[in-house]
Amino acid sequence: MINLFEVSQTNKMIEEENLDVRTITLGISLLDCASENVDVFCRKIFDKITNYANSLVQTGYDIERQFGIPIVNKRISITPISLAAASCVKSKEDYIKIAKTLDQAAIHTGVNFIGGFSAIVSKGMTPQEKLLMEAIPEALAVTEHICASIVVGSTRTGINMSAVKICGKIIKEAAQLTKDRDSLGCAKLVVLCNAPDDNPFMAGAFHGISEQDAIINVGVSGPGVVKAAVEKAKGKDFGILCETIKNTAFKITRVGQLVAYEASKRMHIPFGIIDLSLAPTPAVGDSIAEIIEAMGIEKVGAPGTTAALAILNDQVKKGGLMAAQYVGGLSGAFIPVSEDHGMIESALEGNLSLEKLEAMTCVCSVGLDMIAIPGSTPEATISGIIADEMAIGMINQKTTAVRIIPVIGKNVGEFAEFGGLLGRAPVMAVHSKSCSEFIDRQGQIPAPVHSFKN
Amino acid sequence: MEKAIITTVGKDSIGIIAKECTYLASQNINILDISQSIVDGYFHMMMITDVSCASAPFQTIQDELCELGKSMNVDIKMQHSAIFESMHRI
Numbered sequence: 001m002i003n004l005f006e007v008s009q010t011n012k013m014i015e016e017e018n019l020d021v022r023t024i025t026l027g028i029s030l031l032d033c034a035s036e037n038v039d040v041f042c043r044k045i046f047d048k049i050t051n052y053a054n055s056l057v058q059t060g061y062d063i064e065r066q067f068g069i070p071i072v073n074k075r076i077s078i079t080p081i082s083l084a085a086a087s088c089v090k091s092k093e094d095y096i097k098i099a100k101t102l103d104q105a106a107i108h109t110g111v112n113f114i115g116g117f118s119a120i121v122s123k124g125m126t127p128q129e130k131l132l133m134e135a136i137p138e139a140l141a142v143t144e145h146i147c148a149s150i151v152v153g154s155t156r157t158g159i160n161m162s163a164v165k166i167c168g169k170i171i172k173e174a175a176q177l178t179k180d181r182d183s184l185g186c187a188k189l190v191v192l193c194n195a196p197d198d199n200p201f202m203a204g205a206f207h208g209i210s211e212q213d214a215i216i217n218v219g220v221s222g223p224g225v226v227k228a229a230v231e232k233a234k235g236k237d238f239g240i241l242c243e244t245i246k247n248t249a250f251k252i253t254r255v256g257q258l259v260a261y262e263a264s265k266r267m268h269i270p271f272g273i274i275d276l277s278l279a280p281t282p283a284v285g286d287s288i289a290e291i292i293e294a295m296g297i298e299k300v301g302a303p304g305t306t307a308a309l310a311i312l313n314d315q316v317k318k319g320g321l322m323a324a325q326y327v328g329g330l331s332g333a334f335i336p337v338s339e340d341h342g343m344i345e346s347a348l349e350g351n352l353s354l355e356k357l358e359a360m361t362c363v364c365s366v367g368l369d370m371i372a373i374p375g376s377t378p379e380a381t382i383s384g385i386i387a388d389e390m391a392i393g394m395i396n397q398k399t400t401a402v403r404i405i406p407v408i409g410k411n412v413g414e415f416a417e418f419g420g421l422l423g424r425a426p427v428m429a430v431h432s433k434s435c436s437e438f439i440d441r442q443g444q445i446p447a448p449v450h451s452f453k454n
Numbered sequence: 455m456e457k458a459i460i461t462t463v464g465k466d467s468i469g470i471i472a473k474e475c476t477y478l479a480s481q482n483i484n485i486l487d488i489s490q491s492i493v494d495g496y497f498h499m500m501m502i503t504d505v506s507c508a509s510a511p512f513q514t515i516q517d518e519l520c521e522l523g524k525s526m527n528v529d530i531k532m533q534h535s536a537i538f539e540s541m542h543r544i
Contacts, residue, residue, distance in 0.1 A: 001486075001487060001502060002459065002502065002535060002538045002539060002542065002543075003489065003500075004489045004491070004498070004500045006538055006541075006542040007459055007461055007500050007538055008461075008498075009542075010537060010538055010541055010542075011461065011531070062513075065512075065513055065516065066512055066513075066533070066534045067533055067534050067536065067537040068531060068533035068537065069537060251541045251542075254540040254541045255537060255540060255541055257540065258536055258537060258540040262536075
């Protein structure tokens with residue numbers, strides 16, 4: 001039978017170390033909503049989303065109450081809209097209409113984000129996908145709850161450099177259209193390589209075409225719990241350090257598995273996956289940077305940081321894999337600068353550069369995430385940063401992403417304020433030399449040799 | 455059987471267990487196990503209870519226990535036992 005020590009340990013994790021379930025994300029296929037008329041399509045997607053997600057927020061709240069574990073976000077991911085809407089969109093305005101409908105669906109169901117205003121263009125773009133990309137800046141400016149993503153590469157296909165060039169342009173446009181809110185539009189837009197179909201985390205969540213009609217995916221969290229455990233292993237060898245992280249990740253993931261099982265049972269929607277990612281928040285004690293520092297790195301960004309992050313990422317997976325029935329999504333450690341108190345501090349003190357963050361993304365789950373750069377950064381340079389990150393993903397057969405915010409009107413050292421979970425970010429320096437000739441080439445970077453496995 | 459874990463933490467005083475048990479009995483909740491300790495004058499108790507025949511909904515009992523705790527200057531929290539079993543048992 002459960003004993004007093006175990007109960008105290010769990011409740012200490014929740015009350016003092018910020019253990020929570022970061023998101024219950026309901027994936028919904030919109031493929032059957034296709035219509036040749038955009039108004040009919042909008043009505044169908046609104047009805048389908050609100051019908052499936054009707055009880056999502058209340059279910060999350062009920063589970064939270066019954067088990068005493070906070071569930072921070074309830075969200076929805078949808079079929080990449082450029083696929084579902086392909087037969088009805090004729091203009092940018094049609095996509096804006098769809099974005100506003102999705103925003104209304106989010107408000108109606110009470111979720112904070114719907115992800116999937118997306119296009120998968122890793123090998124080429126259909127006219128509808130190109131239109132979508134052009135519509136993204138305005139769509140993000142006129143809505144509150146929509147997240148957009150563009151998949152521009154994969155290990156199997158190589159990298160669509162024409163799409164990478166467009167991404168640089170639309171990121172600048174999105175920044176310009178939301179300049180009164182520190183270019184917040186860009187915080188809801190992510191460019192991906194090797195994007196998973198079942199990611200529950202925003203901004204890159206979409207309901208992939210390999211998925212069934214509806215599915216419950218859950219993202220766990222708990223950097224504070226891992227940090228507290230790592231602190232107890234101070235001075236111990238790497239074997240003990242790794243065991244400590246693994247044990248902790250196992251316990252955290254078991255809570256996620258329970259919540260996923262309960263949500264699935266109560267909503268009569270199948271359970272999909274647990275995403276094992278450690279996701280920070282701006283709160284002190286809920287930081288990936290603090291875990292790295294607890295391992296013995298004076299400040300995140302110092303030599304040793306990449307190795308420490310590699311240990312963390314791998315042990316979280318090893319602990320989590322046994323704890324969950326199905327694992328998927330991004331599954332690793334997130335390093336969003338604006339959402340991590342320790343990252344912000346280190347960037348501000350000059351200990352963390354864009355280049356070091358890029359190196360860190362080789363061993364963690366996502367990529368350059370929530371990084372503010374000067375608003376004057378050229379489009380081609382943003383495309384170059386994206387190309388570098390996509391190349392890391394393509395060659396290493398892992399998911400990588402770029403969510404970068406050129407903050408219009410702000411320069412290095414100033415702060416961009418996004419609020420809430422998106423936090424605040426110091427504007428970081430970008431390399432001043434140009435890559436525009438490289439980006440202007442356009443076309444496709446061929447798939448790497450190790451993708452030919454058949 | 456549906457089990458709930460009730461934890462009570464706070465400054466020790468006379469009648470904490472008595473009042474809690476009286477309330478639980480009034481709600482038709484059976485107590486399966488109690489462990490309790492006092493550290494530096496602070497009362498720490500855990501009860502394992504069977505709530506499958508409880509006369510009120512889970513959330514109502516949670517709220518009423520919380521109110522009862524406030525009247526005795528202790529925090530009373532009731533959680534479904536599955537969260538602890540998931541985390542600590544394979």
